[in-house]
Amino acid sequence: MRILTEQILKEVITKRPSVSYKGNFGRVLIIGGNPNYGGAVIMNAMAAVHSGAGLVSVATDPSNFTAIHCHTPEAMVTDYQQDLKALIVSSDVVLIGSGLGDQLALLQKVLTSIEPHQILIIDGSALTLLAQHPQVLPDCHLVLTPHQMEWERLSHIAIANQNQADLNWQALQDYTNQPLLVLKSNHTQIYTENEVYQIPVGGPYQATGGMGDTLAGMIAGFAAQFKPLASAVMAATYAHSAIAQELAQDYYVTLPTQISGQISPFMRRYSQLDK
Ligand SMILES: NC(=O)C1=CN([C@@H]2O[C@H](COP(=O)(O)OP(=O)(O)OC[C@H]3O[C@@H](n4cnc5c(N)ncnc54)[C@H](OP(=O)(O)O)[C@@H]3O)[C@@H](O)[C@H]2O)[C@@H](O)CC1
Ligand SMILES: Nc1ncnc2c1ncn2[C@@H]1O[C@H](COP(=O)(O)OP(=O)(O)O)[C@@H](O)[C@H]1O
Numbered sequence: 001m002r003i004l005t006e007q008i009l010k011e012v013i014t015k016r017p018s019v020s021y022k023g024n025f026g027r028v029l030i031i032g033g034n035p036n037y038g039g040a041v042i043m044n045a046m047a048a049v050h051s052g053a054g055l056v057s058v059a060t061d062p063s064n065f066t067a068i069h070c071h072t073p074e075a076m077v078t079d080y081q082q083d084l085k086a087l088i089v090s091s092d093v094v095l096i097g098s099g100l101g102d103q104l105a106l107l108q109k110v111l112t113s114i115e116p117h118q119i120l121i122i123d124g125s126a127l128t129l130l131a132q133h134p135q136v137l138p139d140c141h142l143v144l145t146p147h148q149m150e151w152e153r154l155s156h157i158a159i160a161n162q163n164q165a166d167l168n169w170q171a172l173q174d175y176t177n178q179p180l181l182v183l184k185s186n187h188t189q190i191y192t193e194n195e196v197y198q199i200p201v202g203g204p205y206q207a208t209g210g211m212g213d214t215l216a217g218m219i220a221g222f223a224a225q226f227k228p229l230a231s232a233v234m235a236a237t238y239a240h241s242a243i244a245q246e247l248a249q250d251y252y253v254t255l256p257t258q259i260s261g262q263i264s265p266f267m268r269r270y271s272q273l274d275k
């Protein structure tokens with residue numbers, strides 16, 4: 001197990017080239033947010049937009065459209081019951097699951113539509129659906145972002161045993177196409193193809209609903225812009241908790257939306273450093 005350092009931010013977050021346009025910074029499609037969990041996709045979208053994704057679309061329940069427009073007018077919206085195939089294949093990154101609820105057919109549609117060159121991030125309800133209805137995961141670049149109970153449901157590793165890296169490795173080997181795993185906890189770990197990293201920043205001020213939705217949106221935003229994927233995922237996860245830790249100097253709890261508001265100044269700082 002290696003402890004991730006701030007160096008990952010210096011490596012990953014680069015200055016933007018002046019010859020560029022929104023299409024150079026990635027197209028992110030967020031799928032989730034049932035009528036009860038609209039906040040989850042708002043937090044996904046805010047985090048992706050503030051991380052610098054070039055274009056962000058949200059496929060969700062229409063009852064969430066107005067709230068998304070109010071909080072994140074940069075994001076486009078579409079009804080998640082419409083045929084999403086064209087939108088999926090034109091995206092660089094698809095994030096599914098935050099606040100999705102019990103929408104198995106939609107998850108299945110995404111799993112069968114995604115193409116090998118695309119990045120698929122699976123969060124929240126989509127992980128629980130996968131545990132309840134095991135599916136073959138598609139041949140694409142996969143990132144799973146479970147909290148401890150979601151990982152227990154998926155892997156059948158009890159939360160008490162999830163500190164045993166070899167058990168988590170074993171479970172990841174069961175997938176034909178080994179995903180990146182962001183195993184969230186008070187000591188979040190990231191499993192890449194051949195190494196396990198632990199995040200040394202963050203704290204209990206982060207224990208509030210929507211914190212993981214914000215992380216998933218940041219991972220989508222970073223994955224849309226920066227390569228390789230494993231480094232982008234590590235930098236996003238480190239930045240998410242590092243921003244919270246900075247905010248915690250002045251705040252008792254660090255709200256997910258507050259974190260999103262600090263992503264861009266935080267990234268600017270690291271983009272300016274000598275590498
Ligand atoms: N504003 C919105 O729209 C929001 C929408 N959200 C969306 O809601 C959906 C459901 O997601 P969820 O995480 O709230 O519920 P679920 O998957 O049932 O897990 C909870 C169960 O696991 C247990 N548990 C044990 N260890 C744990 C751990 N380390 N971290 C967390 N839980 C842990 C826990 O134990 P207990 O607290 O009961 O002791 C409980 O039994 C999902 O799509 C999500 O995106 C949320 O983001 C909130 C804001
Ligand atoms: N005590 C804690 N210390 C550090 N990080 C925490 C703590 N509690 C929660 N977090 C972080 O908050 C996030 C919670 O994710 P998740 O449970 O999926 O939230 P939600 O689904 O409500 O958005 C994870 O990134 C986790 O690492």
Ligand SMILES: [Mg+2]
Nearest residue numbers: 124147212213
């Ligand atoms: Mg979650």
